[in-house]
Amino acid sequence: MKPKAQKSTCTVLQVGPMPLYLEVPLHQEFNVHRLPDGGRQEFLATKAEHVNIAFTTSTVGVDGRLMRALPNLQAVINFGVGVDKTDVQTANELGILVSNTPDVLTDCVADVAVGLLIDVARGISAADRFIRRGDWAQGAYPLGMRVSGKRVGILGLGRIGLAIAGRLEGFGAHIAYHGRNRVVDVTYPWYDSLAELAQNSDFLIVAVSSSPATTGIVSREVLDALGPRGYLINISRGAVVDEDALVEALVQKRIAGAGLDVFAHEPHVPKELATLENVVLTPHLGSGTTETRQDMAELSLENLRKFVIDGTLITPFG
Structure with a gap:
């Protein structure tokens, strides 16, 4: 029987809900915490310093306040091409890398x-x-x-x-x-x-x-x-x-x-x-095909894997 692959030692914070075809492999491969909707301050008081990477979607993003609450945050991985919900300016100021998923959609x-x-x-x-x-x-x-x-x-x-x-x-x-x-x-x-x-x-x-x-x-x-x-x-x-x-x-x-x-x-x-x-x-269905969403999910995971390995991104934003 093939042994199970070891999870990455990096701690990933999931910000917002995600489709199962992305969330399942994310949690299987990485050490992931979900940012709760309620009790955020209590969560951050105990977990913030352990978070290295935030993983989010273009409809949720990561704002500057959350970035500043995560002292060891190094990257924001975005499922989607748009990053208007993520505070890119603050990320740049703090030296936090941001990725998105262009081309595939x-x-x-x-x-x-x-x-x-x-x-x-x-x-x-x-x-x-x-x-x-x-x-x-x-x-x-x-x-x-x-x-x-x-x-x-x-x-x-x-x-x-x-x-x-x-x-x-x-x-x-x-x-x-x-x-x-x-x-x-x-x-x-x-x-x-x-x-x-x-x-x-x-x-x-x-x-x-x-x-x-x-x-x-x-x-x-x-x-x-x-x-x-x-x-x-x-x-x-x-x-x-x-x-x-x-x-x-x-x-x-x-x-x-x-x-x-x-x-x-x-x-x-x-x-x-x-x-x-x-x-x-139409309800924001521009990228809404099975094929494209799967490609977007895989590219966002590849960005995460790449960052964990060598600190770079396949598709950095900007």
Whole structure:
């Protein structure tokens, strides 16, 4: 009988709930404590000094207060590409390394972006409801907008933005983008003004990373520039868009519609959005496929293993 592998001597703090396909191997391979929801101070009083690594998810993260309460914390391993819930600035100040899981979710998130675009332009989800209500017997469904050959502006031409652009080239889309800097080896037009990009787009796709610098960057001004024939697609983070301004623009029909996979206060979604036929809503399912989540889990575990072995990360953030 093969002997059981010895657990690592490093102590890992699990911050927040995790799917079983990640939590089970994590606890099998490492010495793990769960940070309790209640009695946190009592827990930290006895366990804090033993913790070397925090393991968390992009929806929970590790804040600066917790980092400072763990005097021997050396790394934060993140299950997910977004680190907006983790205080990266404090981590940098304290010399704590942070990892995330880029690349492995790029294709699935890009697929969702294109799916939302087609859905909201052609009214596929709304047409499904139209049939289910029995409305077809009373008349034809309203006309939608052609997708092929349209102008698509992409906010953030990183891994995911480029994957979205590649897919939309198959639709003959005219692609342009906005970011802090031009992207090397890309022929798409670059706009130094997001409002100007929006003004020259039929669809504006938000694929930029969430950070203090991008919070609310899709503002009322940008939405007004997109205009009553323009659609917004967001697969980034809800905080990147001024959600109050977006709801107002949709209700007042100052933009044509939206496809939204992310929201400012998840899982809470503005109730006005649920009443609009020109809005497609999905519950942050960009990376939500079995294959991608397994790949994300394995990459986060590989980051943890790598750090335990030699103090480095496979995919460090930043």
